[in-house]
Amino acid sequence: MSTETLHLRPHEPVAERVLLPGDPGRALRLAQQLITGVPKMLNHHRGLWGYSGIAADGHPLTVQATGMGGPSAAIVAEELIMLGARRLLRVGTCGALSADLQLGQLLSAEAALPGDGASRALGATRPLAPDPKLQAALQAPAGVIVSADLFYDPDPRRADGWRADGAVAIEMEAATLFAVAARHGLAAACVCVVSDIVSTHERIGDEALLAAEEEMGRVAFAALPAA
Template sequence: MTFHIGAKPGEIAETCLLPGDPYRARWAAERFLDAPRLVSETRGMLAYTGTWRGNPVTLHGTGMGMPSISIYANELIRDYNVQTLIRVGSCGAMQPHIALRDIVLAQAASTIGSPSSSIFREMRFAPVADFGLLSKAYAAATGPVHVGGIFTSDTFYDERTDLSDQLQRHGCLAVEMETAELYTLAARYQRRALAILTVSDHILTRAALPSAERETSFADMIHMALHAAFAQG
């Protein structure tokens, strides 16, 4: 057990899917895994471990924002030897050709600052996805999918419209709140990481996906994540 994860040694699989919402972890475990069991509920952050086609998998919530995912990713890697970490969450589209319900695969993640920023001092480290995971997730897509750079923000209610304008100008696909730190930690510990994101709202049009439809899109992400982690070839 760690400060934030109550699982015993051996109860966390080497492959972890990481939704922000702990109840999404429970929802996905019950629908996609065989024999899922609750292995941690410390501070209300649920984690379930089961198997998918015979492969051990853990669904673990991470909360919102880079500081929160940094805590869980650090402990999963250092204390439970997790090798593959796939974020499955939502994002806001920043380009006109991207629609609600589309999937964004984050090839790279820009950010103003993250919990790891102090390590690099004056350097701006560019964290990227694992290409093997990204290519397999892309191959498993059954609907519209976009691959490219995203912006990881440390604020949800952002009022920097000038920054949004520049991000759109430079082709940034979407904005969310966790990926840059996850990719940085994966690089630090030589692990595989990918963020698969459903477009739940649109920065340009202000359109938003109803909650009932978010659940269907979440299932699509889990499908892609599992195939990315375990597909052969």
């Protein structure tokens, strides 16, 4: 398998297990939380910060930002797989479509509706499932999410349609990640912090988001024991 990649220019090895935040800043914070010592920068090309190192369990871990949206996530996931990644876990944020969700809570994706162009371009026509073993290991409430292309969506009717299809939250990368992993026969899953309430436009505060992000890091790492 080729290890020459165009968008990731690795300075360190990619671990078999990878956490995938969208936000480069979150990648750094999670690497500092979960990797012992000083995390080593894996990639900084195109602003896609990534880090590798030895985690608290004594085994390698990579944390690599994907950027925003399915197209960027697809590129990063494909190139990480070229470089040796085998279990991929998205760690991001989502907006609540359901009134049952609260700001700051964790939500794992029991399925991802392909509301985005990238996952549909990869052949998705129905809800995409995470790896069952990874999903079972995530100690967080589960629900159906939808992956979309637009953060600032001018058409509120789309959210109503996704609610009717069973989605409780919306984000931008999970369906594409699941589709890429499925193409390669690899494991992927997703856990997110609820950062917004779509119907009321409420937004989590910065301190609360950082605290929830740290809890998400603990939950995600616990779900990815060394192989």
